[in-house]
Amino acid sequence: MNTPETSNEKPYVDVRDLRVTFTGGKKPVEAVNGVNLQVKRGEVVALIGESGSGKSVTLRSLLRLHPAGRTRIEGQMHVGDLDVLKLSTGALADYRGKVASMIFQEPLLALDPVYSVGAQIIEAIRRHEPVSAAEAKKRALQLFERVRIPSPERRLQTYPHEMSGGMRQRAMIALALACRPQLLLADEPTTALDATVQIQILLLLRELQRELGLTVIFVTHDIGAAVEVADRIAVMYAGRIVEEGPAATLLRTPRHPYTLALLNSRADGAMTKGSRLETIAGSPPDLTALPQGCAFAERCKRVQDDCKATRPEITWLASGHSVRCLLV
Secondary structure (H helix, E strand, C coil), X not given: CCCCCCCCCCCCEEEEEEEEEECCCCCCEEEEXXXXXXXXXXXXXXXXXXXXXXXXXXXXXXXXXCCHHHEEEEEEEEXXXXXXXXXXXXXXXXXXXXXXXXXXXXXXXXXXXXXXXXXXXXXXXXXXXXXXHHHHHHHHHHHHHXXXXXXXXXXXXXXXXXXXXXXXXXXXXXXXXXXXXXXXXXXXXXXXXXXXXXXXXXXXXXXXXXXXCCEEEEEECCHHHHHHHXXXXXXXXXXXXXXXXXXXXHXXXXXXXXXXXXXXXXXXXXXXXXXXXXXXXXXXXXXXXXCCCCCCHHHCCCCCHHHHHCCCCCEECHHHCEECCCCC
């Protein structure tokens, strides 16, 4: 197997052989199966793939949000100098929000309906920093201004259900940034929004990332959104990263059949009226009984006999581009 390009820079996020198994059902579900992911400080990496590919499970593992009694997590996860899997309950509470924070997919469910949005941001700030309520409110107002919420002082008093979807998402971003985290985890933050608002939120996230020097891991099923915000893209399928590389490289020269299928299944400006979008036939494999060989083999147009018998290892290509495919 080829080796990746060497780099003297230590990754800020270093995930090694991450395996996440849910054990609460009749059969254990191998949701993440040997993920390796390294993210440099200040870099934006997008995880893309279909629903059920393990993207959100990987992201939530970095905050240890899965129920401990029904989840088995193996491997290594380091954020900066912190060993995430070894953090005590108290240290984990300090880590969440202050070091790493998350923008959830549906802010109406993530925000507490009983308290105003401003009160929730103020509480988060005072949990992690020794400031007065007045100082925390001032910070919350500045955050609302930074994420461009109109009439920010009045909006601090509103409840989540009183805000539009786009405003709630901006408030969710403000809450995630309240304690000045270094790592921002974004779990499909534009899925429930219309196309115009999606673009606004994506541009806002990229602008804030550059302004604050954030390290960002961005989960999406939309490869177009990934290209807009990401420096690198990691394509996930059946709990594994099957291709990873610079965003421009994956867009121009995808090497895994699944990455190519994802690209071909989206609309673009070159399509003519009446033309059909390509689809990916079949369904993702059952995570309680993963196949012996390549998990994508049953849906792959280029499948060969070896693909069904041998699980592919990582092959490193030029410019930090890697792929798991026997055909490469």
